[in-house]
Amino acid sequence: MEFTLTDLTHLLPIVIVAASVLVAMTIDMFTKEADKTLGWFTALSLFAAAYVSLFFVDKTGVHLSGVVASGGATNILHFVFTFGAGVVALISMEYAKKTEMRVGEYYVLVLSSVLGMMLIAAAKDLAVIFVGLEQMSISFYALAGIRRKRDKSVEASLKYFLLGAFATGFVVYGMALIYGSSGTMALDTIRYAFPDLVSQPLFVLGLALFVIGFAFKIAAVPFHMWAPDVYQGSPTPVAGLMSTVGKAAAFAALLLIFRPVFDGAENALFPFLAIVATLSMLYGAIVAIAQDDLKRMLAYSSVAHAGYMLIGFASGEATGAAGVIYYLVAYAFMNLGAFGIIAMIESAEETNLKVQDYAGLGTRAPALAALLSLFMFALSGIPPLAGFFGKYYVFIAAVEGGATWLALVGVASSAISVYFYLRVVVVMYFGKSENRMEYSVSNVSLLGVTISAMLVILLGVLPGSIIKLIESFVR
Amino acid sequence: MLTLEHFLTLSAIMFALGVIGVLTRRNAIIVFMSVELMLNSANLAFVAFATKLGDPIGQVFVFFVMAIAAAEAAVGLAIMIAVFRNKKTVNIDEINILKW
Numbered sequence: 395m396e397f398t399l400t401d402l403t404h405l406l407p408i409v410i411v412a413a414s415v416l417v418a419m420t421i422d423m424f425t426k427e428a429d430k431t432l433g434w435f436t437a438l439s440l441f442a443a444a445y446v447s448l449f450f451v452d453k454t455g456v457h458l459s460g461v462v463a464s465g466g467a468t469n470i471l472h473f474v475f476t477f478g479a480g481v482v483a484l485i486s487m488e489y490a491k492k493t494e495m496r497v498g499e500y501y502v503l504v505l506s507s508v509l510g511m512m513l514i515a516a517a518k519d520l521a522v523i524f525v526g527l528e529q530m531s532i533s534f535y536a537l538a539g540i541r542r543k544r545d546k547s548v549e550a551s552l553k554y555f556l557l558g559a560f561a562t563g564f565v566v567y568g569m570a571l572i573y574g575s576s577g578t579m580a581l582d583t584i585r586y587a588f589p590d591l592v593s594q595p596l597f598v599l600g601l602a603l604f605v606i607g608f609a610f611k612i613a614a615v616p617f618h619m620w621a622p623d624v625y626q627g628s629p630t631p632v633a634g635l636m637s638t639v640g641k642a643a644a645f646a647a648l649l650l651i652f653r654p655v656f657d658g659a660e661n662a663l664f665p666f667l668a669i670v671a672t673l674s675m676l677y678g679a680i681v682a683i684a685q686d687d688l689k690r691m692l693a694y695s696s697v698a699h700a701g702y703m704l705i706g707f708a709s710g711e712a713t714g715a716a717g718v719i720y721y722l723v724a725y726a727f728m729n730l731g732a733f734g735i736i737a738m739i740e741s742a743e744e745t746n747l748k749v750q751d752y753a754g755l756g757t758r759a760p761a762l763a764a765l766l767s768l769f770m771f772a773l774s775g776i777p778p779l780a781g782f783f784g785k786y787y788v789f790i791a792a793v794e795g796g797a798t799w800l801a802l803v804g805v806a807s808s809a810i811s812v813y814f815y816l817r818v819v820v821v822m823y824f825g826k827s828e829n830r831m832e833y834s835v836s837n838v839s840l841l842g843v844t845i846s847a848m849l850v851i852l853l854g855v856l857p858g859s860i861i862k863l864i865e866s867f868v869r
Numbered sequence: 870m871l872t873l874e875h876f877l878t879l880s881a882i883m884f885a886l887g888v889i890g891v892l893t894r895r896n897a898i899i900v901f902m903s904v905e906l907m908l909n910s911a912n913l914a915f916v917a918f919a920t921k922l923g924d925p926i927g928q929v930f931v932f933f934v935m936a937i938a939a940a941e942a943a944v945g946l947a948i949m950i951a952v953f954r955n956k957k958t959v960n961i962d963e964i965n966i967l968k969w
Contacts, residue, residue, distance in 0.1 A: 521930050521933055524930075524933065524934070524937070525933060525937065528937045528940070528941065532937075532940055532941055532944050535944050535945070535948060536944055536947075536948075539948050539951055542951045543955070545955050545956065545966055546966055548948065548951045548952045548955055549952065549964050549965075549966055551948045551951070551952075552897060552948050552949065552952050552959075552961075552964060553961075553964075555944070555945050555948050556891075556897060556900050556901065556904070556945075556961070559901065559904040559941055559945065560891050560904055560907075562904075562908070562941070563884075563887060563888075563904055563907030563908055563911070564907075566907075566908055566911040566934060567884055567907065567910065567911040567914065569911070570880075570911045570914035570915045570918065571914070573915065573918055573926075573927055573930075574877075574914065574917075574918035574921075574922075577922050577924065578924075578926075579926055579927075579930065627966075
């Protein structure tokens with residue numbers, strides 16, 4: 395195997411995160427539980443990796459005997475993973491202190507899950523996708539149950555573990571069939587042989603099993619049943635991490651395997667993708683209306699958002715792929731901001747999570763209420779915020795791909811979802827407050843939320859130049 | 870004479886048994902064993918294809934799957950112990966504060 399210094403420089407974002415995992419473990423040995431060193435170290439190394447990944451964005455290449463790629467869409471996704479996880483680290487510090495969580499394992503696992511995500515996005519080989527996926531998932535199983543004395547947390551962890559491992563079984567069996575029918579694990583070879591391979595039933599079956607496995611990971615209906623329980627039971631920053639960058643990583647794997655379809659090959663799975671997208675959008679939006687718990691509501695809303703992004707895949711157009719990446723960036727920061735505010739308002743005993751608990755927040759904490767309103771407006775897709783353009787680009791791709799009805803279902807689902815997002819805003823400003831809830835606003839958490847808010851506005855104000863940047867790297 | 874089809878049929882049967890096990894059994898440990906059966910059915914398919922293709926990559930990948938399955942088992946069993954300490958059961962029907 396060839397291994398040069400150029401490989402290491404071009405893979406610097408991955409190297410930084412990998413080294414941080416080891417350094418974080420060492421720091422944990424020498425610091426006390428209440429110490430914030432580890433949190434700051436995690437946040438800063440993730441932001442450093444995010445900065446470096448933008449630096450190499452226009453230098454594409456393959457490294458380590460051709461199994462790992464760098465540059466282009468890979469580095470845009472690396473930026474989302476590392477920056478998003480950096481924001482999570484900022485949000486976590488106050489939350490960890492409040493809930494007396496064990497921080498040593500926590501930050502090490504966050505870093506290790508990010509490393510897994512980066513491997514998925516950089517993969518040029520099915521084996522790398524598998525290793526990255528498992529590194530991310532196993533870290534998430536442990537993170538979900540990190541408050542191991544609390545019933546809800548371990549229950550979420552067990553459910554996530556069992557269904558996640560089940561999904562892994564599908565992914566691996568799908569890979570076996572793809573390998574058997576194409577004779578290779580290299581994604582590029584599969585990509586060029588794709589137009590011939592889609593006529594083989596064994597290959598299409600393998601592809602379908604692979605997509606089903608990842609449909610579990612992105613929580614698309616009918617493979618979504620774990621998501622509400624897991625997001626509700628996990629510690630709030632962890633739920634934020636899993637529902638945003640974790641989901642983005644699973645979409646990155648789908649983007650890799652669907653690459654030939656975006657180049658113009660026949661979209662053999664169109665009926666499957668279209669049905670899953672339709673069910674996810676409608677089911678997620680309708681069931682979210684009935685939810686009182688904010689985290690559970692956001693879980694159902696994330697099911698609906700997975701549906702919108704699947705439209706981009708069903709369209710089979712290159713604009714769809716760029717739209718999905720744009721949507722991933724937008725969705726990651728809208729949702730992270732919302733989870734950040736929930737983490738601040740939540741008490742150590744996991745109360746103050748109901749929508750009604752937010753009554754009167756508009757007068758008592760105007761800044762928090764304004765920020766949460768911004769994220770709710772963005773999630774519901776009101777222009778000119780990030781969420782609107784995310785939906786706009788995938789819907790346009792669907793129309794270009796000749797699936798106008800899918801775009802219409804998407805518009806209908808967005809209209810339904812406006813109700814439950816705006817309900818939160820209405821309750822905050824016009825609801826009667828009965829309980830005098832305690833909440834802890836720390837400057838660090840506020841910093842994380844403000845960064846998310848700025849990105850949500852920026853993505854909404856400059857969608858054209860950002861989508862052009864993404865498109866130029868997707869081709 | 871054993872052909873590729875024999876191995877693929879066996880691996881498909883193992884995979885189906887694993888899926889049925891996950892969907893019907895209620896004890897978390899047995900559910901996890903069914904998942905392991907699914908992973909091993911994929912391993913069998915990988916080895917069979919690799920022999921047919923005369924390509925070592927499929928066989929090497931099986932080691933990856935085994936190593937990762939071991940890591941998954943370590944974390945999974947730790948989670949089950951945490952659940953058992955809190956609830957004194959690992960029956961997934963009785964683990965239901967969060968409604969399905």
